[in-house]
Amino acid sequence: MSKISKRANISKGLIYNYFESKWGLINPVIHSGLSVMKCVFDSNGKDEVKEDDFEFIIEQLFLTLQENRHFWKLYFSIIMKSGIQNIVAEPIEQYLEPFIIKITEYYTKKGMKNPMENALVFGAMLDGISMNYILHPEMFPLEKIKKILINKFK
Amino acid sequence: MSKISKRANISKGLIYNYFESKWGLINPVIHSGLSVMKCVFDSNGKDEVKEDDFEFIIEQLFLTLQENRHFWKLYFSIIMKSGIQNIVAEPIEQYLEPFIIKITEYYTKKGMKNPMENALVFGAMLDGISMNYILHPEMFPLEKIKKILINKFK
Amino acid sequence: MSKISKRANISKGLIYNYFESKWGLINPVIHSGLSVMKCVFDSNGKDEVKEDDFEFIIEQLFLTLQENRHFWKLYFSIIMKSGIQNIVAEPIEQYLEPFIIKITEYYTKKGMKNPMENALVFGAMLDGISMNYILHPEMFPLEKIKKILINKFK
Amino acid sequence: MSKISKRANISKGLIYNYFESKWGLINPVIHSGLSVMKCVFDSNGKDEVKEDDFEFIIEQLFLTLQENRHFWKLYFSIIMKSGIQNIVAEPIEQYLEPFIIKITEYYTKKGMKNPMENALVFGAMLDGISMNYILHPEMFPLEKIKKILINKFK
């Protein structure tokens, strides 16, 4: 909190006028991140995911990570330091579950076997890709990765 | 360290008879985890990854995570709390880089386009899957997931 | 630090608002002491020590010790507890060496044999006197001691 | 205590068979040092200090410091770390007071003014010389220093 107040050129006390606690300050960061992600995964605007949305979603994901790398570094470091399993896991799942459900429906409609497992694998892969991309963006060139992902998961 | 000693029903001081420091206690956990993972990814015993190894590697990964869930929960929580980017990132990469290289070679031999990017995506996906599996093993039934992965990445 | 904060009726943490560390708290005490001593030994203001300065220096030394006994008790106890030979020895010597050199020059001009050794003995004696004076000031009456020292070392 | 037991190639516990506590181990070191010093200052064997004894005492002091530098370094460091004013001051004075008294008597017989103060200055100077000698023996050549001291204090 000290460092934050210094970086913000305000007093430590003032932070507590606006936020109840450190967690009260950090929590919105997580939720804001999750909200943006929800938007990304929801970016087609429809309730249903269609073939063309796949490309769009993946592209959006990378663009979002790319445009605001500092934020996402912060976001992941908060999530990781707080130790996933505890306080953070639940809201993450609340945000992302609908996405998994939508993908599951999509795979179901495509007549794919084990649609839910496929959706979960897709979700897990986006997790992994995101984290790795934040750490080494230069190794994940958008266009190539997009093609690979579309090819594999569409 | 206090919590650990309490949990272990020993005094704080005793830990320091066996470990030089907090890091000296945690470090082996990380390296032991990484070693096991290296073994998993190396389990075919050959320098080269062949078609059949894919199934084996994926299977081994899940079995390993499954057999020792407590350990891997601890392992991931340590890695995450230490905030990936700092002290832990380097050894992780040292351990895992050879694997990525081997997979890249495999894809190259298969004549696949962008073999390295494919290998990186495969690696990132295993990251994501592992973490998600630790949190919700019941959602990732081995046989089904294995088939999906083999189908997509073989 | 605990004891200091209790004695000062403040919290442990508050000390760290004003001082970086224990050493950051203690160091200025030592240097302040050394500075004052340097002034004492330099109090004639000239680069050269003359006959009359001797009396002045000795008098100043005792006055300084006398005026601020608490401080000098603290000063000596810090110097001693930190075990002279380590961190403290060097700055002490840096501060006091010029004085020894000046006295050496003084003795040289007086045509005394072994001027440096005489200067060192003079310095060592002031050390001894100072420490003993701090412990038992009542046994070292200024006027009498001054006469003795002037008689012996002038 | 750990370091001591390791250096002595025995177990920590064994030390406590022979010494009640850390202080019980260190205390004899101090008293042994003081005893030796008492012997030095008493080395003429008589109750009374004569002119010729002066040279002898000073010589003995340096020889003693010289012969066993390691011991005296330890001795001074113990005395200093324990912070003179507390536990150590009293025994030191008990040991050394008789010496001061004897020197006082000597100066009295010589018809010197302020014999006690002269004795105290002599004592203080030996303190100072001893400490400085331990730190920088090369700067205090025995013969020269002896002459200086005899010349000044005899």
Add this chain to the structure above:
DNA sequence: TATGAATGAGTCTTCATTCAT
């Protein structure tokens, strides 16, 4: 006589939080 595993009070230091101003 001898060991060293075990203890726990103590060390310095950090940091989220409070509160008088």
Add this chain to the structure above:
DNA sequence: CATGAATGAAGACTCATTCAT
């Protein structure tokens, strides 16, 4: 609104001492 001095619980780590063997 805004400050920053002040707090105190908690952090990692040390070390003299004890005790079962």
